[in-house]
Amino acid sequence: MALDKIDRKILTLLQKDATMPVAEIGRKVGLSTTPCWRRIQKMEEDGVIQRRVAVLDPxxxxxxxxxxxxxxxxxxxxxxxxxxxxxxxxxxxxxxxxxxxxxxxxxxxxxxxxxxxxxxxxxxxxxxxxxxxxxxxxAMGQIKYTTALPLDFAIVVDDDK
Amino acid sequence: MALDKIDRKILTLLQKDATMPVAEIGRKVGLSTTPCWRRIQKMEEDGVIQRRVAVLDPxxxxxxxxxxxxxxxxxxxxxxxxxxxxxxxxxxxxxxxxxxxxxxxxxxxxxxxxxxxxxxxxxxxxxxxxxxxxxxxxAMGQIKYTTALPLDFAIVVDDDK
DNA sequence: GCCACTCACGCAAGATTATTGCGGAAATAC
DNA sequence: GTATTTCCGCAATAATCTTGCGTGAGTGGC
Incomplete structure (x- = not known):
């Protein structure tokens, strides 16, 4: 359940846009499609990624x-x-x-x-x-609203990179 | 920008699970793939659907x-x-x-x-x-948290069905 | 130091799904 | 009644996901 730097990069991207193809995510984090896909899969199994949803304009x-x-x-x-x-x-x-x-x-x-x-x-x-x-x-106005959680506190094992 | 009953059904589904294939959404709302896909496309262009994101476990x-x-x-x-x-x-x-x-x-x-x-x-x-x-x-505990907005107030044109 | 083992990676093929082109039916306008 | 618009569905194509398999790096035992 510990996340390394690449996992966190993937999560950052998916929290912004979950429609991004795995191949492109891989490219952005310096990985080919398969291992990137497997990481995402594992994080879904582990429940780190709970689900993917559409966000509507209130x-x-x-x-x-x-x-x-x-x-x-x-x-x-x-x-x-x-x-x-x-x-x-x-x-x-x-x-x-x-x-x-x-x-x-x-x-x-x-x-x-x-x-x-x-x-x-x-x-x-x-x-x-x-x-x-x-x-x-x-509330008179919504100045900020995000579903993206900060990943700065996530548990890490090796953080050499 | 007005939404009919089918649109709202689609949004309800996508707010729960944005990974659902368009074909399956279509089946659930009584539509074939293409028109269902076009409706989703239009709602994205109109900004009703702002984006699709991954929701993480805090x-x-x-x-x-x-x-x-x-x-x-x-x-x-x-x-x-x-x-x-x-x-x-x-x-x-x-x-x-x-x-x-x-x-x-x-x-x-x-x-x-x-x-x-x-x-x-x-x-x-x-x-x-x-x-x-x-x-x-x-907060001592999060009892409820959802990104899904209620669609009961959405503007409707014809609501015969 | 060497071997066995595990783990993560990447390639390439196959399976699913998204997307487009086209034609037809229902509703609306004139 | 006909023209126009709009929405639908089928079928083909394109993109993406998913799996099988082989390779190399790192680790522990001896």
Missing amino acids: AKVNVGVTVFVSVKTNEHNEAWMRKFAGVIDEFPEVVEFYRMSGDVDYLMRVVVPDIGAYDSFYKKLISKINLTDVSSAF | AKVNVGVTVFVSVKTNEHNEAWMRKFAGVIDEFPEVVEFYRMSGDVDYLMRVVVPDIGAYDSFYKKLISKINLTDVSSAF
Whole structure:
């Protein structure tokens, strides 16, 4: 599961553009097609590469507005958390959901077309599960968004090159 | 740029798995290869599909910890914002960055291996740009994360089927 | 030092998939 | 009713993926 310099180069390329032919990737990392393909294959088996997906333009599919929703609760137990998670899973508007430390207990990122749609979402949400303290923060603009994770921290065995 | 039911089906599939052969997508949406391929092609040209990327496992590349960083500032002007954006662009640890309304002015999501690495990031950040009020919230766990946007709001022309 | 072993590489062939050319049917315009 | 447009599907071609096989570098045992 350790990655060398070539693996990381491959991942950097695939995180930007997963349509690139293996032959071209190989050329860019200084490898012929076969060993490059085998490396990619192995990283998929190992789960380093989880999947390949199409990324859409939020505005073009009419979900240009992002809202961050903070939730505080008194229900601090596993069962409630699972129920909450189950409810959230049913909402495709919620694209990220975290259990937090500190002030708020849960944080989610919601994408909607506009304020009105957010209100609909909100009402639907509180009808499915009882939430004591909810607060919403609207994003005025997305300055940066990337699915590419930094590879500077990845575990390495030999890093001579 | 309007999408009909078939387009949305195609997008749903591609948002889950962009490696699926066009022939199979066609079969699933009730279309032969060629028209299905042309639809995908058109949606790429129109920018609805922005790109196809590989999604990695955060834990496997050693960035299992997410931190949300809230920033308040007194500098409410375009120039400063651009500078800030430029600085953030240089940090691969910052995977999302939003300009917010309300209490905080900016919100970013940062991925790191652990608390120590976050501290390094934090010190590096404040050395690059002067920030008055910064507060960090650590995620204890990622309950949901998807790159798939909801298509329920997409603009539609004819929706007979 | 030499042999056996493993591992990663590259070439070349075969299998899949993407892409294009062409012709036909359904919907729309006039 | 006819012309035009649009979308479909078949079949051929081009590109890419995937596998089989042989080679050389590096490693450990002796």
